[in-house]
Amino acid sequence: MLLIPCPWCGKRDESEFACGGESHIARPADPEQLNDAEWADYLYMRGNPKGILYERWVHARGCRRWFNMARHTVTHEILAVYRMTDPKPEIESR
Amino acid sequence: MKPRYSIVSLARNAFSHHQDWQAAWRSPDPQPAYDVVIVGGGGHGLATAYYLAKNHGVARIAVIEKGWLGGGNTGRNTTVVRSNYLWDESAHLYEHSLKLWETLTRELNYNVMFSPRGVLNLAHSPHEMMEMRRRVNAIRLNGIDSEILDVAQVKAFCPILNVDPGARYPIVGASLQRRGGIARHDAVAWGFARAADARGVDIIQNCEVTGFDISDGRIAGLQSTRGAIAARKVGIVVAGHSSVVAAMAGLRLPIVSKPLQALVSEPLKPILHTTVISGTVHVYVSQSDKGELVLGAAMDGYQSYAQRGSPPVVEDFLAALVELFPIFTRLKMLRQWAGIVDVCPDASPIIDKTPIDGLYFNGGWGTGGFKATPGSGWVFADTIANDRLHKLAGPFALSRFDSGSLINEHGAAGIAH
Numbered sequence: 001m002l003l004i005p006c007p008w009c010g011k012r013d014e015s016e017f018a019c020g021g022e023s024h025i026a027r028p029a030d031p032e033q034l035n036d037a038e039w040a041d042y043l044y045m046r047g048n049p050k051g052i053l054y055e056r057w058v059h060a061r062g063c064r065r066w067f068n069m070a071r072h073t074v075t076h077e078i079l080a081v082y083r084m085t086d087p088k089p090e091i092e093s094r
Numbered sequence: 095m096k097p098r099y100s101i102v103s104l105a106r107n108a109f110s111h112h113q114d115w116q117a118a119w120r121s122p123d124p125q126p127a128y129d130v131v132i133v134g135g136g137g138h139g140l141a142t143a144y145y146l147a148k149n150h151g152v153a154r155i156a157v158i159e160k161g162w163l164g165g166g167n168t169g170r171n172t173t174v175v176r177s178n179y180l181w182d183e184s185a186h187l188y189e190h191s192l193k194l195w196e197t198l199t200r201e202l203n204y205n206v207m208f209s210p211r212g213v214l215n216l217a218h219s220p221h222e223m224m225e226m227r228r229r230v231n232a233i234r235l236n237g238i239d240s241e242i243l244d245v246a247q248v249k250a251f252c253p254i255l256n257v258d259p260g261a262r263y264p265i266v267g268a269s270l271q272r273r274g275g276i277a278r279h280d281a282v283a284w285g286f287a288r289a290a291d292a293r294g295v296d297i298i299q300n301c302e303v304t305g306f307d308i309s310d311g312r313i314a315g316l317q318s319t320r321g322a323i324a325a326r327k328v329g330i331v332v333a334g335h336s337s338v339v340a341a342m343a344g345l346r347l348p349i350v351s352k353p354l355q356a357l358v359s360e361p362l363k364p365i366l367h368t369t370v371i372s373g374t375v376h377v378y379v380s381q382s383d384k385g386e387l388v389l390g391a392a393m394d395g396y397q398s399y400a401q402r403g404s405p406p407v408v409e410d411f412l413a414a415l416v417e418l419f420p421i422f423t424r425l426k427m428l429r430q431w432a433g434i435v436d437v438c439p440d441a442s443p444i445i446d447k448t449p450i451d452g453l454y455f456n457g458g459w460g461t462g463g464f465k466a467t468p469g470s471g472w473v474f475a476d477t478i479a480n481d482r483l484h485k486l487a488g489p490f491a492l493s494r495f496d497s498g499s500l501i502n503e504h505g506a507a508g509i510a511h
Contacts, residue, residue, distance in 0.1 A: 001405050015406040019396035021350070036496040044348035044439050044495045048337035050399045073351075074399045 005081050006059045007067050020056035022046045023068045024088050050074060052091055056084075096292045098203050118284060119291035124298050127324035128154045130478060131316060133303050133339060134332040135159025137168040137279075138456060138463065140286035140297070141471020142329055142478070144202075147293035149472070150479035155295045156325075157287075158318060160302035164283030167333045170401070170433030171464040172356050172378060172390040174369055176213040176274030178233050178240050179506040183489035184442060185236040190486055191469025192273060198468055204285030206277050207383060212368040213274035214243075214252060215508065216418070217267045222374060229505065230269050243268045252368055254421050262417045263375050276369060276380050276388075282467055306343045306453070313452035329454045329478050331470075334399075334434035336457035345448055348439055348495050349458045353394040353432035354509070355403035357412075360426045361385035373508040375414035386428065389415065392509055393435065393461060403432035435461050440500035441507045445474055445487040454478050455492075461509045 002014040028034055028042055047053060053073050058066045070080040070091055080089045096116065097103055107115055130146055132139045135157045146152040175195055177188035194201075195208050217223040226242065233240040248268045249257045257265045287297055298320065305317040306328065315324035332339045340347050362385050369380040376392035391411040394404050408430060416423045438444060438458040443466070445456045456474045459466060473484035483491060494500055 014404060021397075036498075040348075040495040041346075045346050046348065046350050048347070048350050048397065050335075050338050053397055055396070071396075073397055076398065076400060 002076060002078065004057065004069070004078065006062060006065075007081055007083060008063045008065055009059060012059070012062060016059060016061040017057050018060040020058060020066065023054045023056040052079060054088055096288070118288040119297050121299065122296045124156060124158070124301065124318070124320050124323050125154070125296065127315070128156045128296070129325070130155045130327045130329065131323055131325040132157045132329045132331060133316070134330065135163050135283075135287070135297060135299065136166050136331065136333060137164070137282050137286060137467035138333065138459075138470045138474070139329075139331040140283060140290055141468050142331060142456070142474045143295045144286050144290040144293070145472050145475035146479060147290060147295055150475060152479060153294070155290075156298055156323065157290070157295060158298045158301040158303060158323070160300070160319075162299050163287050163297070164280050167433040167435070167463060168279055168283045168467075170356065170431060171279060172380070172388050173276045173279045173464060174213060174274070174371070174378065174380065175208065175277055175465040176271050177238055177465070178213070178215070178229070178269065178271045178274065179503055180229050180232050181501050181503065182236060183501050184503050184506065185233060185238055187469055187473070187486045187490070188466060189236065189238050190472065191466045194468035194472065195277065196273075198282075198285070202285040202289040204281060204288055206281045206285050208275065208277040209383075210273050210275040211380075212251075212270055212272045214248070214368055214370045215269045216248070216265050216370065216372040216374070217269075218263050218265060218372070218374045220266060223267045225505070226267065226269050238271075239273050240269055240271050243270055252366070252370060254365065254419055255370070256418055256420050263372070263414065265418075274369065276382075278383075279464060286471070303339060303342065308343065308450055308453075311449070311451055313450055327452045327454065327478055329456065329474060331456045331474065333436055333457055333459060333463055336436040336455075340455065343448065343450060343453060345455070347444065347458065347492070349436045349444075350397050351399060351434050351436050352396065353398050353401065353403040354435045354461050355391045355394065355407055355430065355432045357389045357408065357427050358382075358429045359387040359389070360428055362387065362425075365421070370418070371508045372414065372418060373505070375418070376509065377411045377414040377418065378508065379415065379419070387422070387425065390509075393437070394432070399434055401432050401434060403430070435459075435463075437461070439495070440502045441504045442501040443470070443490055444492050445470070445477065446483065446491045446493075447477070447481070461507050
């Protein structure tokens with residue numbers, strides 16, 4: 001069970017949140033210029049590290065706002081919580 | 095050649111107080127070189143090795159496994175076997191597998207305890223019933239058994255289900271695949287291991303792959319915790335670690351890994367003679383031959399490699415269980431665990447050659463790999479031996495994500511993704 005620190009509401013139970021998958025994936029500026037493989041890469045290829053994952057979460061049963069979270073996929077330790085507009089923080093892998 | 099298991103061997107060993115049974119497989123040290131090395135000693139990997147030796151006469155095969163046989167997803171699933179998939183591509187693949195299941199015990203001379211006791215998929219709304227009729231029609235057009243039951247027939251088939259129209263999850267009907275059922279998961283790994291070993295396959299446990307040797311775009315071998323092993327061909331079959339191992343060869347996959355939880359209850363007298371699945375309220379349950387209920391849940395909501403899972407998921411699906419089966423209200427659970435499932439965006443697997451010559455990949459079976467074990471091994475062995483995709487594997491190539499020919503089986507998976 002995760003205790004997730006929502007940037008607006010503070011620490012709340014995992015069951016109030018929904019995970020939106022990997023973050024920092026920008027929609028290509030000009031999709032028509034992409035070939036099929038590049039478009040598939042944008043649509044389907046996702047980071048799946050055994051380690052630190054940067055992902056989007058939404059406080060679905062709370063303030064309903066989105067935020068980013070860096071989380072370890074083995075220990076589930078939450079290493080950073082930051083707003084959607086913030087840059088990706090550098091976190092030393094451990 | 096190993097002595098065959100039979101009533102005679104059982105009687106003979108009874109006289110020696112069962113002290114003289116041979117080990118089911120050897121534990122050899124790795125040879126310096128093999129024709130084919132399979133990375134991953136789960137059911138799919140062992141089946142691949144077995145069919146490589148049996149169907150294709152490949153002489154020097156090794157299976158390397160970082161833990162112990164059947165200690166990964168093969169030993170962590172809820173053992174449901176069925177082939178009621180919507181699309182032709184999946185239906186053919188899983189039906190091929192189901193046909194192998196039907197004779198697997200005899201084929202391997204090892205009792206895998208395949209029990210075709212039926213798989214009942216519940217529908218909880220008129221819309222779901224409509225979708226289910228479409229699905230059953232599609233399945234039957236592929237020559238696979240499947241039928242629709244109305245509420246009265248559901249009640250007659252499985253009397254302990256709560257079919258009260260006022261129930262929280264009213265049951266409006268169901269589909270039934272009578273040839274589906276369950277099998278004993280450990281026995282599947284052990285049976286394939288024993289049969290593969292008898293054909294000369296080296297099964298090397300506690301041997302983790304740490305890297306691949308690739309020269310001029312061709313596989314030359316691999317590095318492991320037990321040294322370098324040269325190989326002409328390498329197959330990756332590592333459910334739960336597909337992305338991690340593929341990354342060692344520089345491959346990216348459209349796969350995310352999430353926990354899928356299961357529970358086992360205290361043992362009961364026979365009470366549930368079939369397998370019941372509700373994809374809508376996320377629960378599936380069968381009763382093992384030991385009397386325990388074996389239960390599964392929806393997938394956890396976020397990526398993880400920790401094989402434990404999150405408690406809210408368990409709470410949700412136990413709530414669904416006691417709504418559907420009020421008789422289980424006071425049942426105690428004995429064990430809970432999670433397996434890590436590698437899920438593709440379309441809930442279908444990837445079986446393919448890779449851009450590296452001699453390196454093959456089989457994975458991404460998501461929440462439903464167990465049922466595919468023999469079929470997956472069969473088509474992957476054929477793919478490796480002939481260096482081209484088996485006709486059943488063709489549609490499952492990685493290139494389907496570029497072309498857009500996805501095989502969307504979220505509905506057939508019966509599990510929320």
